[in-house]
Amino acid sequence: MPAPPAEPxxxxxAAAWPFTADSPVIAGVARQDRPLAxxxxxxxxxxxxxxEPLLPVAREVAREQQxxxxxxxxxxxxxxxxxxxxxYDTLPNAAANAPLGAGDWPAYLARRRAVLLSxxxxxxxxxxxxxxxxxx
Numbered sequence: 001m002p003a004p005p006a007e008p009x010x011x012x013x014a015a016a017w018p019f020t021a022d023s024p025v026i027a028g029v030a031r032q033d034r035p036l037a038x039x040x041x042x043x044x045x046x047x048x049x050x051x052e053p054l055l056p057v058a059r060e061v062a063r064e065q066q067x068x069x070x071x072x073x074x075x076x077x078x079x080x081x082x083x084x085x086x087x088y089d090t091l092p093n094a095a096a097n098a099p100l101g102a103g104d105w106p107a108y109l110a111r112r113r114a115v116l117l118s119x120x121x122x123x124x125x126x127x128x129x130x131x132x133x134x135x136x
Contacts, residue, residue, distance in 0.1 A: 026068060026087055037123040039067035040116070044091055045130030046073070048080040054128050055084055061126055070120055074131075089116055109133070 026036070041058040043051050051073065062069035071088040073081060081088055091112050113134050125134055 026070075037065070037067040038120045039065060039069050040120060040122040040125045040134075041069050041071050042125060042127045042132060042134065043071055043129040044074045046128075048075065048077065051075075052080060052084075055086065058086070058126070058128065065124065067123060070122070072116060073129075089120070091116070106133075 039062045041062070043054065043058075046054075051071075058069045058071065069086055071081070071084075071086055072091060073088060074091045074093040075081060076093050078090075091109060110133070117134070127134075
């Protein structure tokens with residue numbers, strides 16, 4: 001049996017939705033006199049009513065560490081998140097996509113996490129959600 005095809009290399013620019021390094025939230029923080037350190041704040045597994053009270057915690061932890069928070073969520077509805085004023089990125093919501101058919105969700109989500117790690121190159125990951133399955 002032939003070997004499965006090799007996965008293509010990660011392309012952070014192609015994966016840069018909804019934000020890129022040019023996001024106004026990130027661009028206003030970047031300065032020549034210091035490196036920009038990203039802190040991924042993993043909020044996966046939570047809905048907006050659970051996320052909203054955690055935003056001050058995410059901001060404070062990032063400020064204490066002199067990092068810029070980037071929220072990672074698996075929400076279906078982004079209205080509250082868009083108004084929060086923080087950079088964010090998304091993972092697919094496994095529960096919402098379950099009716100689409102069986103697949104290897106763990107492998108797919110691991111691949112999406114790898115893309116986000118390549119894209120943001122975080123100095124730290126803080127888990128405030130319920131699905132702490134990131135690999136470094």
